[in-house]
Amino acid sequence: MWRYVLRRIAYMVPTVFAISVVSFVIIQLPPGDYLTQLASRLRERGEPADQAYLDALSARYGLDEPVPVQYLTWMKGILFHGDFGMSFEWNQPVSALLADTLPFTIALTLGTLLFTWIVAFPIGIYSAVRPYSPGDYLATTIGFIGLAIPNFLLALVLVYLSRLWFGGSFVGVFSSEYAHAPWSVGRFIDLLSHLWIPVIVLGTAGTAGLIRILRANLLDELRRPYVVAGRARGMGERRLLIRYPLRVALNPFVSTIGWVLPMLVSGEVVVGTVLALPTTGPLMLGALRSQDMYLAGSIILVVSVLTVIGTLLSDLVLAWLDPRVRHQYR
């Protein structure tokens, strides 16, 4: 087991390195250099650009140096000081902006993942146990449509309908009266009443995919001879299902985090923008539009690395659950 863990962690290193390089390339891609942009931005705002301040920035991030050196300086700042660079749009360190938005992003993503599981699990089992029943067809149809609707469209439609039916705004995370209020039961309920839309919107595609996978896996398992043998010995259907086939069919459920997580993070950019959530997605989009590249590149870096870590954790859980995976890599 430990060898497997070490091996997986060792595999992660080149991936994370590649992500950091790609993020840095994205920072460097737009034409024009950072300092000139910053100076012109400051002038637009009516604050004269302080030459000493610009020089200090240039020295700190090695902006006069060749590109590979800049990359190393940037990486060193992140690794040793948690310094991701400056956002000239916000005139704040990127790390401060990340600290504001990242916790909510992670909470939303994990919450959606949980929602995906809770919904997909019973429906997937039902579809496999009663294949080709009306309920199965209904689940399959909804699944197909769930995969085909772009999530921003779903967000727009849900907000439109909820306004039509319940009135009130469901955009953002809090209603205006709770926005700056201290935590209370009312505020929490208000939060939940806003969060259901992003969670459903983000979770739909993943849920549809998971249902399909669970159904296919469980159907395969249910045809195995050991199931027939168990049934022949008079084992109850429910116990027969839960004892073995479900356990085996659940393993891919864990490993799917590997593709559900990147999907959720991608979806969060769109949904966060449409619903005006305080997440990293809209922040990144705004940064890309105004070419605030340190902010944009850092968000891409952090979000991708977190996804890779999430995938690693799911792989480790899978190895812990499934001896076949453990032994394969010995």
Added chain:
Amino acid sequence: MTQPHPARHSASQWRLVWWRFRRHRLAMAGAVVLAVAYLVALFAEFVAPYSTEYQQVGYGGAPPQVLKVVDTSPDGWDWGLYVNGYTDHVDQETLEITYEVDHEQRVPVRFFAEGESYKLFGLFETDRHLIGPADPEGPPVFFLGATANGYDLFSRIVHGARVSLTIGLVGVAASFVIGVVLGGISGYVGGWVDTVIQRLIEFFMSIPTLPLWLGLAAAVPTDWGPMQRYFTITVILSAIAWTDLARVVRGRFMALREEDFVTATALDGVGPPRLIFGHMLPSFTSHLIASTTLAIPAMILAETALSFLGLGLRAPAVSWGTLLEEAQNFATLQAAPWLLLPGAAVVVVVLSFNFVGDGLRDAADPYKS
């Protein structure tokens, strides 16, 4: 097919695939929808009543007019296509003009109506449109409503189909080439080459694609023309989307390498290029086509999302994504919910591609059971 079909023994593989595919009802329905959609895109100028530049500022935000066949309002029945006209209403406080469908007015509509002249495929000059107002001088018709700027939404969806439907094809074609080459090398050569390519694929699969796409798309200079942008976006999309295909190809090559017929061909002195392209690839072409079909909808959705976020194609270019960008504002949406209709077009096309892809995947191996 329980009865042994007499023609079955002599049928070619493609015929068998077709027979199997034909039995998949949803896939057939999807194929018909797609055929219609691509025909519409091909003849967009003819199908759409108006061009993309046709603007009636006075009708901004006008609601959809339902096409009617029978008019029962005057005395008795009157046959003929028509839509109801509009009445405008000016809000005295905000001076905002709102339009409502007026059931008293009739605007006759006809097929092959006279309208703006255009050159179909740049060859034939004509002024006929599949459907349009019977009187070209009379009031305009907006079957699916007008956008806030007074463009005809129906015409724009028809013209946008051209971009949205082809970007999937072009993008998939590009990623197909990368996927087949890299996946083929990976599966055929094996060894450390395989390991490197596999790591590369895992890298692309483990990171969230949309932020990466957005990051790359944001670097495309804003002053580039629509065509240049279109191709750059396609390249960006396919640079990341080839991984699934590469995986399929690699797996197939791995399995085929062990097959007897491959060993026999190799022993006969056939070189690798001919072995790969002449013997190995044809044996799983049907699988490749199925995987490719399933990859197209993801491309279409990606373009829509990018354009919707304002980093894909940009406004004079008309695609379903850029059309949906107008629906981003909730206030606009409240006043004009029909702006979401391009989204319905996206869903229908993506669903159809998924059905066709699923049908093809089931039919790809006609010798199985």
